[in-house]
Every structure is written in C-alpha cells, then in structure tokens.
Amino acid sequence: MRVCIAAGGTGGHIYPATALAKEILKDPDSEVLFVGTTTRMEAKLLPEAGFPYFGIEVQGVANRRLLGKVLPLAQIAKAYFVMKKKLKEYRPDIVVGFGNYISVPVILAAKSLKIPTMIHEQNSVAGKANLYLGKAADKVVISQEDSAKDFPKTKTVLLGNPRASEAVQVPYDEKVLTDLGLDPKKKTVLIVMGSLGSESVNETMRTVLEDLAGRDYQIVFATGREGYEDTVRGLNLGDNERVLPYVDQLALMRVCELIVSRAGATSTAEIAAMGIPAILVPSPYVPNNHQHYNALSMVKRGCAMELEEKDLSAKKLEDLLDEAMNDPEKLSAMRKAAEGAGYPNAAGDILDLMKQMSRKDK
Secondary structure, eight states, X not given: OEEEEEOOSSHHHHHHHHHHHHHHXXXXXXXXXXXXXXXXXXXXXXXXXXXXXXXXXXXXXXXXXXXXXXXHHHHHHHHHHHHHHHHHHHOOSEEEEOSSXXXXXXXXXXXXTTOOEEEEEOXXXXXXXXXXXXXXXXXXXXXXXGGGGXXXXXXXXXXXXXXXXXXXXXXXXXXXXXXXXXXXXXXXXXXXXXTTOOHHHHHHHHHXXXXXXXXXSEEEEEOOTTTHHHHHTTOOOOTTEEEXXXXXXXXXHHHOSEEEEOOOHHXXXXXXXXXXXXXXXXXXXXXXXXXXHHHHHHHHTTSEEEOOGXXXXXXXXXXXXXXXXXOHHXXXXXXXXXXXXXXXXXXXXXXXXXXXXXXXXX
C-alpha cells in the first residue's frame, strides 16, 4: 500500500503521524510519503527520521485579521495545485491528514483526484483545519469521544491516537531509576512540562522540591533545556529528588506511579495507554484552550486531576502530590481508569481501516 501523510506544525501532529507510518512500514511492500511545510519543524524532523518528504510553502490563517489572510489563502490555493501534480506522480492508495493547515491543500487535492482520504483528530476539541476537512474527508478518526460532536456521525470512528501504540511497547526497566541513584522499590513521581519546559512551573517547583525533600516517595523533575540553570541555582534537593534538563519520558513513565505533565494530545494518549495516574497542568498558550479540554476528558474518566496554571501554587501542587502518593487506593483506582481510557492498538486499528478504504484493496 502506498500512503501519503500530511503532518506538521507541532509534535502533537507529527508524532502520531510517524507512529502510524512505522506501523504501515512493517509491511515491506508499503511506502509512505510525508508532506509538510518548508519552514516548520517537520521539514527537519521527518527527513532526519528517514522518511521521504515533500515540502510545500503554506501558512495558516487562524486568528489573523482579514487583510492578513489574503497571502496565506493564496498560498493554500497554490499548494492545492502543487499537491494535485505531486499526487498524480506518487499515485497513493490513500491520503491521511493529521490536522494543521498543511492538511487542507493535501486532502482537497486528493479528493479532487478521487483518492480515498482520512483525517485524524488528536484532541478532545477539533482544530479548525480538521473542522473544515471533516466535511470533505471520507473518514474521520478521533482519539477521544468528546470530539465526535464536531464531525459527521456517519463517517467518524473512535480508534485512538497512534502514539499510544508506541508508548505501550516501552519495556519496564528499573535501571532507569538506578542510573539516577534512585531506589526502584520506592514510589516515584515524574514531573515534566514538555521539551521546552515552563518558566512559571519551574519557579513553582523550586519551592515544591525544597518542601518535599525527604518524603518517602521520589521525584524526578525535568525543567526543559533552557530553564535548567535558573531552576537549580542555589536549590537544596533531598536525596529523594533529581532535577534534569531532559529525560526519556516514556522510559520513566513506565517505572513511575504518577506523572505531572501538560495535557497535550500526545501526552494524554501516552498516559492513558500506559495506565499512569496523572496531575495535568494544561498549557494556557495553545489554540482553542484544547489542553484544558483534554484534561477535562481525563478527569471525567477518573484517571487524572487537573490543576490549571492560573491556579498553580506550590501549596496546591504539594497537596495534590501528597494526596495521591499517600493513598494507594486512589492511585490504584486512577491507574485502572487510565488503562480503560487508552487505545493501545490505535495504530493497528487505523491501519486496518486504511486498508479497507485504499484503492489498492478495491
């Protein structure tokens, strides 16, 4: 099967797309071509990962004033014709879009050529590009049932986020803790706010770490690369605490009892798939406040607690950490709820649907 995947803009779109691509490429007769912009992170990340890549010049139009939309809309129109030519050359059996404006010209070009199309929505509230494409695409795959209301019922399927399928394959290895000088027999909390970290959370964590030094549970905190020096300067850590600029998040999630993290689509998919109780601190700086709605979806299922950044204080975070880590029954109930909210077979299930839809299988 020959597949064209449109993905770009942020890791929340790119990493689920690459997880699906890896599942597709388990079949040596399959091919995947990625399409993204020429300027954003995918233009570097995807070729470096070894995927064939085609870049087009296009920008988003969300949240722009009317006059500012003229050039981006012209670029999308131009990209549509560029993609028609590319798709005629590549001859994919199916085209899949992972949201973001890059998907718009790709899916519309495929539709005009009568190539089967699918879009994937990672968040509990649909993004603008997918809201628009939901009317055109042949199938809509959603990651959380809350977003079903945003798409036509007859073409929408809840299969989960492909990133979950990668997360569940991570093995348990207590060496991840012993390498940090920590005790694998003790309960561990992982606190991470993404690769860039959060300045406000880092500042709060300085107080939290000093207050929780000596607790009978362990804390691993990733500051983000840029915030590390400021966070650790003059900080008095307990023997139960480690602060690092960056960690192997999935490996640590496998050996920890609780995670404190953002509520991006990829993070929540991994948390649910791995069955990890969570305290979610949604980023307030994302479009449509979708991390807050992702967190609410997890809270409703009983697998997470939410602490919005506007309410964040050292005392509130300390209380939530102590509440969870000192209550084994609560942690157990949250873990079971998380396991029930995950879709560990998402990548394979989406691929099965693609095979049913593709021109090759018709």
